Amino acid sequence: MTEVIEIDHRANRMGCFWMVFSMAAFAIEDVFVKAAFEKLPVGQILIFFGSGGALVFACLAMLKRERLLSADVISRPMLVRAGFEVLGRLFYVLAITLSPLSVATVILQATPIVVVTGAAMLFGEKVGWRRWAAIVVGLAGVIAIIRPGTDSFTMLSVLAVIGMLGFAGRDLASRAAPASLGTSVLGLYGFLAVIAAGATFMLWESEVFVRPDLETSLYLLGAILAGVTAYSALMKAMRTGEVSAVTPFRYTRLIFGIFFGVVLFGEQLNSMMLLGSGLIVVSGIFILSGRHGKQKSKFSAALSREH
16 A cells, blocks of 8 residues: 555656646747747748647647547537637737746646636536635736726736637637547647638738747757647646646646747736736635545546647
């Protein structure tokens, strides 16, 4: 019995390690995307990034002998998922390129809170009053960061909020996606949606194609490699340890995002942002862990498959 417990603890420690590693890689992906924006339009960044990611996941799917084309690919949940993917990717990339990386990263951490809210409303998941209170606290944290109605409010913060809502919608749609579709296939079509987002934005803004120089090409390559590495580490984390033990470490992305924003881009922190960050993290961890593990595991079925 003691040996079994020790094995479980070891698996949980490894799962937590892979989760922290995954969140660091996602934050590095954001850094490369933000750096590429200095010389490349947003639409092109999305197209190049989406193309690289789609190619990698198409290869992984074929190696696993997963079908790339099937009737399930064009099912209603998948079409809804693609729409939210376009919304989330486009507005989050706009947020990290046009506004402070630290602010966009913090707001993104509210995604699990919105997913739990949506699961309760759309799928009838049971959410007790303690969880509803935690949801309200988490959303209050978002409001504390963007501060609508004050002189500090900027519409650029709304870009991150819309992106976060897009990712939450994508996660909820993933929960309803056909079980026959593996993670590599979901990753493939997710990145194809990124290409669609970039092409749509290029047409909307009438962006002129810019040939990336060597430095910018390396930034794009770094973003693709970091994104694929982060996704793979996330899958390993969710499959190694217990979901209830591993999932709360998703919030370490907030630490990495703030660190890179301050150190690499000279961003400034203020008391309201720190307060909002604390509210989001505390409420999110309460919702996703603890004695609510059985309920939470249903939500994590979607969250564990996504960015």
